[in-house]
Amino acid sequence: xxxxQHKRGYQTLIALGILGSIISCxxxxxxxxxxxxxxxxxxxxxxxxxSDVTRGQRVIQMCAGCHAIEKGAPSPAGPSLFGIVGRQVxxxxxxxxxxxxxxxxxxxxxxxxxxxxxxxxDLYPGTGMAFSGLKKREDRTALIAYLASTSPLGQ
Amino acid sequence: MKNSDESNKxxxxxxxxxxxxxxxxxxxxxxxPSPDKGAATPNKKxxxxxxxxxVVGGGFAGITAARELGLDGKRVLLLEARPRLGGxxxxxxxxxxxxxxxxxxxxxxxxxxxxxxQRYGKDFEEVPLVNLDATNVMLSSxxxxxxxPSEFIEEYDYAMEAFNARSKxxxxxxxxxxxxxxxxxxxxxxxxxxxxxxxxxxxxxATLNAEMTLYGGAPTSEYSYTSFVKLFSLxxxxxxxxxxxxxxxxxxxxxxxxxxxxxxxxxxxxxxLGKVVSMIAQDNNSASVTTxxxxxxxxxxxxxxxxxxxxDSIQFNPALSEKKQAFIANAxxxxxxxxxxxxxxxxxxxFTFCDDPNPFSAIQTEYFDDEVGTIxxxxxxxxxxxxxxxxxxxxxxxxxxxxxxxxxAVSNYNWATDPFxxxxxxxxxxxxxxxxxxxxxxxxxxxxxxxATADGWHEYIDGAIESGIRVGREVREAFAQEMGVKA
Numbered sequence: 212x213x214x215x216q217h218k219r220g221y222q223t224l225i226a227l228g229i230l231g232s233i234i235s236c237x238x239x240x241x242x243x244x245x246x247x248x249x250x251x252x253x254x255x256x257x258x259x260x261x262s263d264v265t266r267g268q269r270v271i272q273m274c275a276g277c278h279a280i281e282k283g284a285p286s287p288a289g290p291s292l293f294g295i296v297g298r299q300v301x302x303x304x305x306x307x308x309x310x311x312x313x314x315x316x317x318x319x320x321x322x323x324x325x326x327x328x329x330x331x332x333d334l335y336p337g338t339g340m341a342f343s344g345l346k347k348r349e350d351r352t353a354l355i356a357y358l359a360s361t362s363p364l365g366q
Numbered sequence: 367m368k369n370s371d372e373s374n375k376x377x378x379x380x381x382x383x384x385x386x387x388x389x390x391x392x393x394x395x396x397x398x399p400s401p402d403k404g405a406a407t408p409n410k411k412x413x414x415x416x417x418x419x420x421v422v423g424g425g426f427a428g429i430t431a432a433r434e435l436g437l438d439g440k441r442v443l444l445l446e447a448r449p450r451l452g453g454x455x456x457x458x459x460x461x462x463x464x465x466x467x468x469x470x471x472x473x474x475x476x477x478x479x480x481x482x483x484q485r486y487g488k489d490f491e492e493v494p495l496v497n498l499d500a501t502n503v504m505l506s507s508x509x510x511x512x513x514x515p516s517e518f519i520e521e522y523d524y525a526m527e528a529f530n531a532r533s534k535x536x537x538x539x540x541x542x543x544x545x546x547x548x549x550x551x552x553x554x555x556x557x558x559x560x561x562x563x564x565x566x567x568x569x570x571x572a573t574l575n576a577e578m579t580l581y582g583g584a585p586t587s588e589y590s591y592t593s594f595v596k597l598f599s600l601x602x603x604x605x606x607x608x609x610x611x612x613x614x615x616x617x618x619x620x621x622x623x624x625x626x627x628x629x630x631x632x633x634x635x636x637x638x639l640g641k642v643v644s645m646i647a648q649d650n651n652s653a654s655v656t657t658x659x660x661x662x663x664x665x666x667x668x669x670x671x672x673x674x675x676x677x678d679s680i681q682f683n684p685a686l687s688e689k690k691q692a693f694i695a696n697a698x699x700x701x702x703x704x705x706x707x708x709x710x711x712x713x714x715x716x717f718t719f720c721d722d723p724n725p726f727s728a729i730q731t732e733y734f735d736d737e738v739g740t741i742x743x744x745x746x747x748x749x750x751x752x753x754x755x756x757x758x759x760x761x762x763x764x765x766x767x768x769x770x771x772x773x774x775a776v777s778n779y780n781w782a783t784d785p786f787x788x789x790x791x792x793x794x795x796x797x798x799x800x801x802x803x804x805x806x807x808x809x810x811x812x813x814x815x816x817x818a819t820a821d822g823w824h825e826y827i828d829g830a831i832e833s834g835i836r837v838g839r840e841v842r843e844a845f846a847q848e849m850g851v852k853a
Contacts, residue, residue, distance in 0.1 A: 269757060272775040276458040276467060276706075287458040288450045307449045307640030310659035332785060337642055337658055339448050341784035345755055 249297045249364045251321040259356035267357025270350050274342075289340060295319055296362040311337035321359075325351050415664045417443045419841060420655050421635070422643050423671035425453015426622075426827050427815040429629045430482075430834025431669045431841075436633035438842055443663060444630070445641040445655065447786045451630065454673065454787055454817075455622035455827060460706040460777050461741065464621055465732070467704050467779035469791060469827045473611035475601050476828035478835065479625075483617060486628035491618035494731050499714030502767060505572045506721040510767065513569065518717070521567070525574035526605050528564045529557075530598040537599035541821045544800070549592050556796040557594060558586035576719035579747040580727040581825060583700025583782075583790045593799040593824070600822055613730065622827065642786075646670065646812060647683040653811040666848070667841050671815045671834070674698045674805065675788035682812075689804040690814075697798035697805070698818060702790025703749035705778035706732070706741060707764065709771040713740040718767055725751035725763060739774065747790075754778045791825040792818035806833070808844070813837045 271280060277288035284291070290303040298319050301312035312335055317323060327334045328351055330344040345351050419435050421428045424446030436442045450456070456467040472490065474480045483489070501518035503511045513521075536552075539545045557578040561571065575586055581597075582589025601608035617625055630637065645656040646668055653668045672680070677694045685691070718729040726744045733741040746754070753759055761773050781790040794802065806819035815837035820829030 269775065272461075273755060273757075273777050276460060276465075276777040276779060288448065288456070290449075307638075309447060309640045309642050310657070311642075313640070313659070337785070339640060339642075339786070341448075341780065341786070343755065343780055343783035346753060347756060347758075350755070350757070 247297055247318065252296045252359045252364065255321055255355055255359035259360055263353045263356035264360050266349070266353035267355070267360075270345070270354045271357055274354075277341075292358070292362070294363055295324075296358055297364055309337055309339045311335040311339075321355055324358075325355060328354065415652055415666060417441045417636075417663065417665040418845070419443070419667045419669060420445060420653070420663055420665040421669045421671065422646070422655065423453060423816070424448070424451045424626075424630075424637065424639070425671060425816075426455065426479075426626065426830035427671035427817065427834045427837075428453070428669070429626050429633070430831045431671065431815055431837050432635040433629045433633040434835060434838025435669075435841055436635045438838075440841075440845070442633060442635035443665070444633075444635045444637045445643060445657065445663075446637065446639050447642040449639050450623075451626045451637075451639075452623055453671075453830070454781060454791065455626070456779060457621035457623035458777075458779065461708050461738075461775055463733070463741070465706055465741075465743070466616055466621055467706075468622070468781065469830075470616040470622060471612050472615055472617055472827060473601075475607055475611050476823050476826060478822075478831035479826075479828040482625060482629060482831060486625060486632075487619070488625050488628070489618045490615040492615060493613070494715040494734070495614050495717070497715060498717050500716045502716070502718040503569055503572050503576075504718065504720035504724050504726075504767065505568060506575070506723070508724060508766070511569060511572075515717075518569075518573070521569040522573040522577075522719075523605055525564070525566055525570035526577075526598075526608070528566065528570075529560065529574055529578075530595050530603070530605070530608075533595050533599045534603045536592065537596050537603075540596055540599040543596050543821060549596075550800050552592050553590070553800040554797050555591045556587050557582060557589040557591045560591040561586065572721040573719045576721045576727050579722040580702075580745060581747070582793045583702040583747050584793070584795070585722055585748075588699055588795055590794040590796045590799040593794040596799075597823065597825060643672075643680055645681040645683065648811040667811050667813060667844060669813045669815060669837050669841060671830075671837075673787045673789055673816065674792065674818050676786060679785075684810075687804070687807070687809060689801070690807075690809075693798065693801055693805045697795055697801065698789055698792060699795050700790035700793045701748045701750055701782045703746045703754055703778055703780040703782060705744040705746065705754055705760070705776065707744065707760070707776050708738070708774040709740040709742070709768065710774050711739055711771050712736050713742075713768060713771060716740075716742070720767070722748065723751055725749070726767070729767065740771070749780055749782050754780055792816070792820075792829070793825055794818075806836070808840055811844075813840050813844075 279286040279291040282293045290306045300315035300317055300319060301308045328345050331338050331340045331342055418440040419442050421432045421442060421444045424444055428444060432442045432444045455469045457464055458467045472479050498515040501513055501515045536546055536549055544550055561575060578586045578589055581594055598608050601611045642658040643655055644658045647654050652664050652666060654662050654664045655668055656662050674694055675698060712734050714734055716731045720726045725746055727747040728745045730743050731740060732743045752763060757776055760776055781787045806814055815833035817824050817829040820832045822832055823829040
């Protein structure tokens, strides 16, 4: 529910015509970026089944058309997925995010990531990600399990 | 020529760094109360506008316009919403290979793209297509007919020749599509209606209807008959040349992206990626473009090249003409997507048509050997018939065509659901081909390009480039006129 409240608030601000500059400058938003808690991803990594990880490896092929997955590999379009686990949203240095993501201050928690890949445009309207979303829960669970099991934390 | 000294100072590398700096600094910049007006202006100028021309959209139309005007010495800014260049072309990755997820077909009968390839030293790369090992046709009912390639080609050839039988008569000058006014009189005939008159057998009908579904990105009852005949006419009214032009060759040496980059390097334009345009305004003296991050950039002219269905996301002040608004609302409907699949087995060189409403309109082998297995490219005219992100659904559908093949990997690009295209290639709805020039007509300081506005190969890369050349000329003439008037 927190996400949807956040989204509603965000949309209201836009509807009022207040620029993104004001949102990103509020103290409340900036104070959210303090300590990083990876326990949600760590929990998934511990509990993920082998079949989920295997399925996730297939699912992530759909991301690889645009996103690099391995460290240092170039991305044809999206930001690298290497180290996305727990990373702050819209924070890969030098990457030309649209305003929809560049102004976000939260990080990719499991919950936030799942909401995004379910329907990217609904979570962050105006995102440049062309992907329309994984509608099956098994696919989302599998992708999250794969990332949690293979992606290093805090990079 | 008067800006040539200044232009020379702006190296492409410098601009890329500047663009990266602008992009990575967005969060900080957005904390500054005033937008970055003037901050990124590369040169001093007697007037106080940020640029001479702002080009909206970094596909082939926009890049061509930027190149045309940049070479004229204009200070050009190119804004692109996506994190990449290329628009509805996209050189992406699949199974460690570069693949084209969007427009890719090029040929020497497409004069604009061929000229650019020649100019920047780009060669052709063949996809297998010739010497097919196996061909399949899925009928509308879902039944599969596995027929010999020779029979497949003979039947499809017959159907295409029949569909386009009047091509030379209707389009004696294909780049002047209404030279024969009968074309306008036939504007309300759909591809489906025309197919019904041809007396085709089941294979002929299924292959032709699948192809037309693909070109229309919609049921053939919605697709303009004559707009396709124009494309056929552009290939010298010849079936073999047409087929060769649409399925056989792509750009080597970096693909479509390599050509985009070469053209943009040549332009000297400043490029800003990740910039989503929300408003375009103009008055007597200047035009301005506002992006969703609150920045405003000003120029003498704006060239807009976004896909027709994206116009709805931009506010125009003053509003666009009623004719344009009508075209934007009605003229296009292409529901297309592209998918690559790798099979474990080597299936050889295959081609399959699946007639509507089966989702995988055309399936073509891209790569095959015993080590890799087979990589196929699936082009869907109607992506909404299946959830392409549901791999089980994709596998079930694929089993109907290749029952013994095991899928190793799947990847797709869904142009219809991409917020920055909202459609596949430009295809005209029945009744709207006659009105495409409404979309090309400049309105004050705002100029319009994009494949849909092309006289020739409007569903192709060639049409996008043609429109960029045309709009470059229009802006050049407008500048000259303004200078003359002021002098």
